[in-house]
Amino acid sequence: MSADAAPADEISWWTLARRRARALAPHRLDYAGLSRSWRRDLLAGLTVAVVALPLALGFGVSSGLGAAAGLVTAVVAGAVAAVLGGSHLQVSGPTGAMTVVLLPVIARHGTEAVPVVAIMAGGLVVLAGVLGLGRLVAYIPWPVVEGFTFGIGIVIALQQVPLALDTPKAEGENAALVALRTIGDVDWHAALAPLGLVALVVVVCVVLPRLYRGVPASIVAVVLATLVAQVLHLDVDRIGALPDGLPAPHLPVVDLETTSALFSSALAVAALAALESLLSAHVADGMGDHLPRTRPNRELWGQGAANVASGLFGGLPATGAIARTAVNVRAGARTRVAALSHAAILALVVYLAAPWVARIPLSALAGVLLVTAAHMVDLRTAGAICRSGRSGAFVFVATLVVTVVFDLVLAVEVGVAVAAVLALRSMARAxxxxxxxxxxxxxxxxxxxxxxxxxxxxxxxxxxxxxxxxxxxxxxxxxxxxxxxxxxxxxxxxxxxxxxxxxxxxxxxxxxxxxxxxxxxxxxxxxxxxxxxxxxxxxxxxxxxxxxxxxxxxxxxxxxxxxxxxxxxxxxxxx
Incomplete structure (x- = not known):
């Protein structure tokens, strides 16, 4: 090799690194057309914020960290992912799938471990984006995705049992076992009031969209349930006092022993954050006409940074949220300003409306999340997969069962492995x-x-x-x-x-x-x-x-x- 060859190689590597950095960095083209669409973007952001508020509060409570942590996550992670992510339409924040993964972490290591897990997982997702692993999501079969989503819906519904009954959650990590043990210990006379609020919220969320499609049913249901609880002086658990502002960022104190103990949990959270975010962005691409498609590696970069930021502010790990992203697209969003404005509006709620939010009954949030879970349990799609052939049905059922019985990341691994084996078997037969x-x-x-x-x-x-x-x-x-x-x-x-x-x-x-x-x-x-x-x-x-x-x-x-x-x-x- 000549003496001039080494500098040429160095230049080529440097050029490659600069191109990768430019591909991951924000660009002015992210806001192309904003002068024409800013009104629609702001209105879409307001619409998403109204939908996201009860979900952020509910997922924060379900995770065990409290409603304030859910709001912080929606604000901080939502803003960072909107600026740095690879999708123009993605809305990020706390999700039901992430709370499912976090419950075993909290059971083993306590709530103080969650911000550490968020930061570690965020670093792993950033690394995945830098290494260009974003396109691997294309190799996940459709029955795996649907089985995963169906199973998450069931687990989220099971998680709401203690909140819906205003009963302390039983010990355990598996949502089904915890729900059964909780039902066995419930005082049914005391549970009548929260169950009534749950029923009210569910009815409003189901009926109101059929009568008035543009009205945000979840926020109306929560407000109505709160008014009923106040007027009738119902003895039900409430969200309680919220901070009147966002906490200051701080780096958790960790040591080598702690990071080693939490690494497997962080890896699971990172896998879920990457998977759910890329799937959500893919859904948004299919809904948004004539808009730039998601850049998957940049999306991983942005979601990783959002998780790091959320952990620094004491929040939960975050992902792209399919339901909120869909609302954003349907509301007419054209640029990422919509997701940014959603985060800003939620921040205003923290600063201006904390005393009113504190009065919301926890059972009302349980009702909202039960409706969300029901939307994820798509029986029509499940039936179509099961009728399509034994292979697809087996992959779907295997993924669903592992999701409910074990955990989400293992479910995806099992589903992909089963699908691969069946595909190889089919190829061999051909x-x-x-x-x-x-x-x-x-x-x-x-x-x-x-x-x-x-x-x-x-x-x-x-x-x-x-x-x-x-x-x-x-x-x-x-x-x-x-x-x-x-x-x-x-x-x-x-x-x-x-x-x-x-x-x-x-x-x-x-x-x-x-x-x-x-x-x-x-x-x-x-x-x-x-x-x-x-x-x-x-x-x-x-x-x-x-x-x-x-x-x-x-x-x-x-x-x-x-x-x-x-x-x-x-x-x-x-x-």
Whole structure:
């Protein structure tokens, strides 16, 4: 290498790093068209804030950190993700899926661990964005996504049981077990009032949108439930006092032992934050017409920074919120100013309306979250997946069950693994080994025809030759005993991995060890490298045993047969 080569390499790496930094950084084009759309953006932000307020309060309470933590998360994470994220329409904040992941963390390590987990997880998501891992979400199958969402809806509903009954939550990490234990300990006479408020909220949230589509049903339901509780002097649990401003940012004191204990939790939170945010942004892309599509790596960068910021302010881990993002798009948002204004309006609530928010009954928030959970349990989609075929149904059910019984990240891992195994099984079934009759037009006379059919076999490999299916091909070709030459047609092989190439080398070696000449026809250029590296070509008796044309391969096969027949006749005469 010349002396000038090193600086050239350094420049290329530096240029690559600068391009990656520019791709992740905010740009003035993020606000293109703002002069025309700012009114719609502000109105959309107000609409989303009205919807997000009860959800932020509810998810904060459900997580165990309290309503104030939910509001802080919606404000801080929502603003940071809006500025730095890769989507123009995404709205971020606390979500039900994240509270599901956080409950075991709080049970094991206490509420003080949550900001630390948020900061650690945010750093991991930022790293994923820098490394360009944003496009991996495209490899998650649809049944996994739907099973994941369906399961989250069930878990969120189960989490609301203690709040809906105004009963202390039972010990445990699994939402179903906690709900059952809580129901066993409830004072049903005292629970009548909160259950009545839950029913009121649910009815308003279900009926009001059908009568007046533009009215924010959740905020109306919460206000109405609060008024009923005040007027009737109901003895129900309330949100309680909120801070009259955002807390100052501070770095939690942690040590190596704490970070080691929390790393697995942070990894799970980071995986969920990345997954849910990218899925939500994907949904927004499908709803927003003629708008720039999400840049997934920048979206990870922005969501990671939002989680770090939320943790510094004592908030929860945050993700892109599908429901709030959908409201933002439907309200006419065109730029990220809508998500920014949503965060600003929620900040005003913290500063100006904290005394009124403190009076909201917790059971009213439980009602809002029960309706949210019901929207996530999409029976029509579940039925369509289950009717589409056994593979899709199995993946959907497996993901759903693991989500409810264990945890969300494990559910995605299991779902993707099951889907991959079933896809490989389907691919293997579509592959095949077929014996063909050689084309008659290549044979000059009847004697030659008989010789060809008797001593030459042509096999066509179809589909994929890979690790999941190599044993079947080996077993089938191991039974070939009645011929002198085998022509393997490879032009229909669409996938050939290292295991498949190794099996092909074994096939060649085994047949030739039994005195059968092997000719390969139609090896694709894309498979040439793996075949050469694994040693398939070395296993052939001669380098000329590789052909592009079937007629030439058959002519070569006939010459082998003629020579072997002549040698056999000569040996017989000498005997």
């Amino acid at each position: 592959s095949g080994l077929h014996r063909e009759d050689p084309p008659d037009e290549t044979v000059p006379d009847d004697e030659e025809q008989a010789l060809l059919h008797e001593h030459i076999a042509v096999y066509r490999l179809d589909g994929a030759l890979f690790f999941a299916d190599v044993r079947r091909f080996l077993d089938e070709l191991a039974q070939v005993t009645d011929v002198r030459v085998v022509v393997l047609r490879l032009s229909s092989v669409s996938v050939l991995d290292t295991s498949g190439a190794h099996a092909l080398a074994q096939i060649v070696t085994d047949l030739q060890h039994r005195g059968i000449v092997v000719l390969l026809k139609g090896l694709r250029p894309a498979h040439r490298k793996v075949v050469e590296e694994v040693g398939v070509l070395d296993a052939l008796q001669h380098e000329n045993h590789l052909f592009e044309d079937l007629d030439l391969a058959l002519e070569h096969a006939r010459s082998h047969v003629r020579r072997q027949v002549r040698e056999a006749h000569g040996t017989a005469r000498m005997g």
